[in-house]
Amino acid sequence: MAKKQTRTPVHSAITKWLETSHLQISPADAHELLSTAPKRFTIYEPMALLPAGSFLKHPWTLYLQDDLSKLWPLVLQELSKANGVKLTHLAITEGIPLHEDDDASSENVLRSPIGLRMLHGDFGPATSPAEPAQADYEKALWVSTRQNGIIQTWAPRWTMFSRGNVKEKARLLDFPRAENSDEWAVDLYAGIGYFVFSYASLGFRVLGWELNPWSVEGLRRGARANRWSVKIVQGQDLSLPLNAILSGDEQIIIFLEHNQKALERIQHMQQSLGVAKDLRHVNGGFLPTSEPVWKSALDMTHEAAETWLHLHENVGVKDIGARQEKIQQRYEDWTSSEPSPKRSARASHVEQVKTFAPGVWHCVFDIHITR
Known part of the structure; x- marks a missing residue:
């Protein structure tokens, strides 16, 4: 039958x-x-x-x-x-x-x-200015979903959304919570708040960098929907002194600029303002590889006693072990050349998030940095 x-x-x-x-x-x-x-x-x-x-x-x-x-x-x-x-x-x-x-x-x-x-x-206008105004955002369709109890919001015409990241978001929520307001997390590819919101849920203050203004607007809307305070630093505000940018007590601060500027900004915060010294997490969530930010992710955490770097990359399933060893060696070389006190780096875990293509996995390499 x-x-x-x-x-x-x-x-x-x-x-x-x-x-x-x-x-x-x-x-x-x-x-x-x-x-x-x-x-x-x-x-x-x-x-x-x-x-x-x-x-x-x-x-x-x-x-x-x-x-x-x-x-x-x-x-x-x-x-x-x-x-x-x-x-x-x-x-x-x-x-x-x-x-x-x-x-x-x-x-x-x-x-x-x-x-x-x-x-x-109606998904909104088919074109967008390079620097959208609030009126442009209001004309677009905005959608939302809830994952791990966290609301995410985005404009589907202008911003991607990856359902498969739900596993990695949940894994981050299993890390220890922040014990005080001096503990920070950094997301160098903030997007609509995929991982920013996991860190905020753990009680960290979060610094993020993102190039897509539509993603930043989605992050702003999502943060408010989850009742987290948020500041978006963009346009002329990017030239403000850092003490003015950090003058509020917002839990999430997002810079609408290239993440190449992140290291300089964070080191200035640490050395001149005494802020964001205790960076517990740095996220590099870009595919096919976040390698361009690996060294700066290490350098911005020099003041912290313990840090986790979460580095995303697409890797052939047969090459995952070798890639982990190569990343381990690279961080050992970098930390061994640092001035005292020396730090140690260990590629402690590889999370296989989802398949990207046949035989290729979206992986997250956890690098545990300690003194």
């Missing part, structure tokens, strides 16, 4: 659409449309996101040229009913390309979701 297929909300919507469509669809094509329809979906209120490749197989390619304006509202209607929420926007994820176009030299540094296929709903 053939196994009965589970009827999903998307299948229900397609069935209703087939019953009312003006298109001349043969029974064979109708069966194929249903069998090749996406079975999975993700809800980021008020948006439903379908998986990559949805509606690209034959015979969908025959009918996508026609008016499908009646199908997408039905999909949202069925998904809303199944999940008990009001969904107004529908899109298909196509991953975050490493390059902005076919030119391999044009790196997608901001990790913009330029492959997002928007099917239904």
Whole structure:
């Protein structure tokens, strides 16, 4: 006996659409449309996101040229009913390309979701100024989700969101909590607050650097949704004296600038202001590798008695052990050349977060720095 297929909300919507469509669809094509329809979906209120490749197989390619304006509202209607929420926007994820176009030299540094296929709903203007104003942010669609009890917010047209990072966020929450307000964490690729918020949950004050203004706005909105105080340092405020920037008691301070400036700023805080000396965590969460910040991550923690560096990189599954040894040796060389008191570095753990490609893992290498 053939196994009965589970009827999903998307299948229900397609069935209703087939019953009312003006298109001349043969029974064979109708069966194929249903069998090749996406079975999975993700809800980021008020948006439903379908998986990559949805509606690209034959015979969908025959009918996508026609008016499908009646199908997408039905999909949202069925998904809303199944999940008990009001969904107004529908899109298909196509991953975050490493390059902005076919030119391999044009790196997608901001990790913009330029492959997002928007099917239904107003996602906001299709273009954005280099320095968006608050009015630009207000015109965009903002969505949110909750992971590990923490709210994250972003504009899907302009900012990526990686569900797979939930495991690493949870792992960070297992580290010891901050014991006082003098303990800090640093995120050199802050994004929308993926790991910033884990450190804030542990009670650390957090310094972050991020280049994408849309990500920073998402971080700001997310921080406030979680009731953490936040200061965004951008534009002319970047030229203010550090004592003025740090004059408040905000738990999260984000610099909208290149992280190449992070080491100089932090060392000035430590040496001239006596602030952020006790850095307990430094996060380098950039793929395919965060290697450009490895040395500065070590140098900015020189005042701390104990620090954890969390270094992200894509590594072939067969090369993970060798890569850990190489990173270990590199940090041993760096710490051995430091002036007294000497520090020791140990590559204590490798966390395999998720597969990035066949045979390639997104790994986090933990480097434990002690005196």
